[in-house]
Amino acid sequence: MMIPVRCFTCGNVVGEHWDEFKSRAREGDEDPAAVLDELGVERHCCRRMMVAHKDLVDVVAPYQ
Amino acid sequence: MAEDFEVEFIEREDRKARFLVRGMTPAVANGIRRAMVADVPTFSVDTVRFVENSSVMFDEMIGLRLGLVPLTTPLDDFEEGDVVTLALDVEGPATAYSGDIESSDELVQPAELNVPIIELKEGQRLQLEADAVLGSGKAHAKHQGGVAVGYRHLHRVEVVGDANEFEEQEPNILRGVIEEAAAEHAADESAEDGALVPTSEFDNDLTKRYPGKDVEVHDVPGAFVFHVETDGSFTVEELVRRAVESISDRAAELEEKVAI
Amino acid sequence: MSYKCSRCKRDVELDEYGGVRCPYCGHRVLLKERAPTVKEVPVE
Numbered sequence: 001m002m003i004p005v006r007c008f009t010c011g012n013v014v015g016e017h018w019d020e021f022k023s024r025a026r027e028g029d030e031d032p033a034a035v036l037d038e039l040g041v042e043r044h045c046c047r048r049m050m051v052a053h054k055d056l057v058d059v060v061a062p063y064q
Numbered sequence: 065m066a067e068d069f070e071v072e073f074i075e076r077e078d079r080k081a082r083f084l085v086r087g088m089t090p091a092v093a094n095g096i097r098r099a100m101v102a103d104v105p106t107f108s109v110d111t112v113r114f115v116e117n118s119s120v121m122f123d124e125m126i127g128l129r130l131g132l133v134p135l136t137t138p139l140d141d142f143e144e145g146d147v148v149t150l151a152l153d154v155e156g157p158a159t160a161y162s163g164d165i166e167s168s169d170e171l172v173q174p175a176e177l178n179v180p181i182i183e184l185k186e187g188q189r190l191q192l193e194a195d196a197v198l199g200s201g202k203a204h205a206k207h208q209g210g211v212a213v214g215y216r217h218l219h220r221v222e223v224v225g226d227a228n229e230f231e232e233q234e235p236n237i238l239r240g241v242i243e244e245a246a247a248e249h250a251a252d253e254s255a256e257d258g259a260l261v262p263t264s265e266f267d268n269d270l271t272k273r274y275p276g277k278d279v280e281v282h283d284v285p286g287a288f289v290f291h292v293e294t295d296g297s298f299t300v301e302e303l304v305r306r307a308v309e310s311i312s313d314r315a316a317e318l319e320e321k322v323a324i
Numbered sequence: 325m326s327y328k329c330s331r332c333k334r335d336v337e338l339d340e341y342g343g344v345r346c347p348y349c350g351h352r353v354l355l356k357e358r359a360p361t362v363k364e365v366p367v368e
Contacts, residue, residue: 001120001121001125002121002129002180002181002182002183003180004132005129005132005133005179006132006295010211010212011205011208011211011212011295012211012212012293012295013132013133013134013175013176013179013211013295013296015162015176015178015179015180016162016176016177016178016179017178018180019178019180043212055183057120057182057183057185060120061120061185064118064120064185064188108367109367110366110367111364111365111366111367112364112365112367113362113363113364113365114362114363114364114365115362117358118358123363123365124365127365127366127367128367128368130367131367204368206367
């Protein structure tokens with residue numbers, strides 16, 4: 001649905017980086033690994049939160 | 065405890081630090097780690113009153129997300145159990161961010177302003193009031209101030225001989241911080257005996273640090289390298305200080321209670 | 325109990341004898357409206 005506020009495993013706040021990650025690595029053509037390094041998302045538990053996420057608000061919105 | 069600890073910072077930022085402590089037993093090291101995780105309280109949303117929620121998420125889901133947003137916690141001004149009221153009112157089409165949360169107390173604010181709470185479409189609205197309570201990590205993980213708190217032994221790497229020159233050397237991975245003990249064999253020219261080197265400087269691979277050498281790794285007794293991060297509620301320094309204080313307070317209390 | 329007809333979007337009051345049906349358009353899909361009161365939710 002929405003990006004989780006924190007990493008499930010370590011509790012680090014990852015939600016704050018989502019907008020930038022999305023615009024640069026998902027919609028843009030930058031390398032996701034380089035973007036995450038730059039954002040300071042270091043551990044692989046936090047990185048998977050961003051890499052494996054899919055926004056679903058647009059998908060469920062019509063069924064309100 | 066008669067001796068003082070010797071503390072040396074390896075890396076020091078507001079929210080992230082690595083430091084070496086000497087003269088500590090594993091029991092005390094773990095006690096401090098646990099105190100950082102479970103005993104130092106932070107503000108976190110505990111009850112939410114929804115006036116209007118026409119978003120695509122249920123009230124409970126939004127409440128959970130609000131609970132995870134870190135709030136700045138000046139521990140000098142509050143006591144455990146204190147309540148601060150927050151409010152959020154966003155009308156779509158827009159995204160409600162943690163920065164939109166308004167607080168009744170200027171000392172307690174969202175530590176991150178850019179965390180998306182919920183995306184609102186045309187005609188949707190989120191209007192709520194929330195109570196943030198100062199609680200400790202014992203009660204709920206959302207109250208934990210420390211994130212990824214841990215420690216390792218300080219390693220001492222000794223060069224014990226030359227590697228077989230006709231064999232290809234396999235990577236020798238070591239993570240943490242080493243205390244330089246064989247500077248004359250190190251690949252880095254500026255190496256000095258006794259210096260503290262994070263293993264990330266040589267790709268966590270000892271064969272890159274001491275090429276062509278056989279090495280042995282020993283733990284330095286009583287020396288621990290702590291890695292501490294906070295979620296933004298307060299600085300690392302504040303977190304460690306409060307954790308140590310909570311242990312010493314409890315030790316003093318125990319001493320008083322068992323005194324004859 | 326206040327409901328809303330999903331076809332004609334009008335408010336519908338249901339009693340125990342009328343069955344589940346919109347009295348205006350006969351549609352059988354009714355949506356339950358959110359109560360207008362403030363809802364308190366504990367965060368866990």
